[in-house]
Amino acid sequence: MAGVDGSLSAAPPSPTQSLEKQFDVFKAQLEESGTLRERIRHVVSEIESTTRVMYASLLLVHQSRPTPELLEKAKSQIDVLKGKYNQLAEILGEHPGQYYRYHGDWRSETQTVVSLLTLMHWLETGSLLEHNDAQEKLGLNGPEFSLDIEDYLVGVCFMSNELPRYVVNQVTAGDYDCSRKVLKFLTDLHAAFRMLNLRNDFLRKKFDGMKYDLRKVEEVYYDVKIRGLSSNGESVGDQGIEG
Incomplete structure (x- = not known):
């Protein structure tokens, strides 16, 4: 089609081409999100494995086993958890502003972690582990990646059980x-x-x-x-x- 100056102008894309272009973008976004979610789930799976080790130790307090010995074994896993949460923070740091989009992928595991930490603290001190102290133990006190308040509160409820x-x-x-x-x-x-x-x-x-x-x-x-x-x-x- 000739323009006003006699040159040929490009024909507008057809509806089919526009649709394909849009879905190519969707495909790329979904693939990127899927890859990110797989990386997150891999770390979360390791967090879950660590909490199982801790819980297996703490279950023995119900059998009147010596508490200090059991607590030391469970506490030895806290640094492992802290390392895993640091990995999550690094992964999310590559995608700023996406914390709450993927938060559900580690919410349940974090609530379990809080319940174990608060139970251990109560067994040692008879008092409640505060939110800020729980964040500190897990290294979750950064501006972009922290311990969600509701996750902390649910974890406390689990501990009471x-x-x-x-x-x-x-x-x-x-x-x-x-x-x-x-x-x-x-x-x-x-x-x-x-x-x-x-x-x-x-x-x-x-x-x-x-x-x-x-x-x-x-x-x-x-x-x-x-x-x-x-x-x-x-x-x-x-x-x-x-x-």
Whole structure:
């Protein structure tokens, strides 16, 4: 087709050509995303393997095995986890602004990691591992890659699920004061969670489950108290979950 100056101008692309060009772009983007996701999943798989080793050690606390020995074995894996999260940070660093697009690929594993770290910390200190300290242990305190607050909170809820079983086994082994200590901790933790305005989502469901953990521990505590087995009569706030 001749232009106004007599030269030939290129014909506009046909609808078929435009469609093919668009889908060529889609293909390239999907292939790049798939490659990135495979790299992420490889690291996440190694994180999962590490948490299994840690959990296998910590399960033995329910058998009244010496806690320091078990904790040392589990704590030896923390540096391994930190290295894996550093790998994830490096991978995501190559694709700025994509954190929440791929966050779901390691969310569940991170919640499990938090639950193990908080359980270990509680067994050592009787207190809750704070969010900033958990980030520090995992090296997740960078501006582009951090420990999501909801993942931390869900992990704390998972940790509370382990405490009723721990209490039952400790009391059975003769540690009658354990129920008082755990009840005090869970009562305070439940009260702290009640300060949050939680939506009706997974975190809310996990928090709702915490009251059942608290109730189970209360039952053990009151049974010990009624039988006169408690080593002291210190009150933990008998309001419990009713309060």
